[in-house]
Amino acid sequence: MHPWGAFVKNEYSVYDLGVPKVSDAHREQRREQILIAAWKCFARNGFHSTSMADVIAEAGLSAGAVYLYFKSKEEIILAVASQVFGGISGRMAEWSQHEPPPSPAEVVGFLIQQPVLARAQAPGDLFPLLLAVWSEATRNPVLADLADEIMAALRQQITGLFERWERTGRDLRIPARDLAPV
Amino acid sequence: MHPWGAFVKNEYSVYDLGVPKVSDAHREQRREQILIAAWKCFARNGFHSTSMADVIAEAGLSAGAVYLYFKSKEEIILAVASQVFGGISGRMAEWSQHEPPPSPAEVVGFLIQQPVLARAQAPGDLFPLLLAVWSEATRNPVLADLADEIMAALRQQITGLFERWERTGRDLRIPARDLAPV
């Protein structure tokens, strides 16, 4: 469900004293609310140029409230980065199971046009954030491991697609010109 | 020579009063010294996680001295980023004029293995910095323009290579498997 790991279950029972005031669902919703705000801020200004004050304002909460759900800015960054990587992986996984399999040229076109060689000035919602995460991954060991997993999964899905294409008996070569579109 | 533009020439004559104490060459050298230090710091920690104190210490100078040669951190970032882009462009331009022309597979392999799909944990000197610059380019208009120029030049050089390869009468198709190396 959530890429950043299983949510810590509330250990209280409704029959105990000291019942928490809000449900787990509410807590989850608050986390989501904060992450969405952080997502927007990070996409706009990158990780280290957005202040906690920015995130807090975007979320429409207070500092104290935000720090009830995340114990540091670092934790929010990791959560958002994991979501970004998870999103990429999920989208690719979904797309890689289409029937009939897309041609190798389509696969490569998807890869280089969507995230990599797109113009810096015409980013989708994901592109600036993906770059930020990727850049951060060169410094943060946790993110580096995540990035490696994603890369491995991507490679596997791509080769899987190629194999399925090959089984249809068609050409497994890509016209070079498709790789440098005007 | 220097990607960030022509160095402002010393307007004093040796016959005037107020002759500067150091030569233009010395000034140039100092700028270079600061930029090298900044390069190292930025490659290590990214733009916004390296403080001016880091750069100043790495350069072995004082704050006042550094601010004699660059008027802000932003200016240093732009200078380094321009150097990075210039380096990429230069390397590709050089490589694209090899004789005989490299095969399309080689070209693509160079592109995806060198900067793009390399493992985040095994970066060359340039990779983390390239990511940082690229990420910054999604926010900084000056860098965005620079990035677009670089991209356009790259595309042109790639298509040029493909055309030269085609003129040798050989196959202009790339085996798909080359694009997802194990």
Add this chain to the structure above:
DNA sequence: CTTCCAAGAAGGATCGTTCGTTTTCCTGAG
């Protein structure tokens, strides 16, 4: 009444930058 979420002011640290001072070194006179 008890419990804890939410708020927001405040703390301590660090940031980029400036500025008054010292040092360096070229110049021109003796």
Add this chain to the structure above:
DNA sequence: CTCAGGAAAACGAACGATCCTTCTTGGAAG
């Protein structure tokens, strides 16, 4: 060649701003 004169280079302490985080207080919900 020597030496004062002076301007630029270099220094580094200090400044205001901003950063992330904590902590006290208020109030809603069971």
